[in-house]
Each structure stands twice: as C-alpha cells, then as structure tokens.
Amino acid sequence: MSDTVLTIEGMTCMHCKMRVEKALKGAPDVTGVQVDLAKKQAMVVGSVDQMLLAKAVADAGFKVVG
DSSP states (O other), rough: OOOEEEEEEEOOHHHHHHHHHHHHHHHHHHHEEETTTTTTTTEEESOOOOOHHHHHHHHOOOEOOO
C-alpha cells in the first residue's frame, strides 16, 4: 500500500469534492480517498498508477496539476 497525494485544479465547492472522491474511489485498487477542498488536494490510499488516477479526475471534469 502506498499513499498518493494529488493536487487538483478546479475544485471549488463540496459538490466538486464529492465528484472527485467518487471518481477516485471508483479506480481499481483504491482502498481509501480523502479530499481536502481548502488545499485542493486528494490523498489516495492504494497501489494505483498516478496516470490512472489523473484520468479518473479528468473524467470527472477536473485536472491534476501536481
């Protein structure tokens, strides 16, 4: 297991936060997700490729910038 921290552009409200959480939780091998709206970051627990996570975020309408 490893933790991945993603910085996400475009999250502005609780609805955005919920969309990102749902998208990341739907990725294979993700065991946990915690989104911090103030920091515009998501911590993902699990052994998951960062490109796969970035695609899940993009599919939800947001952009991973770090």
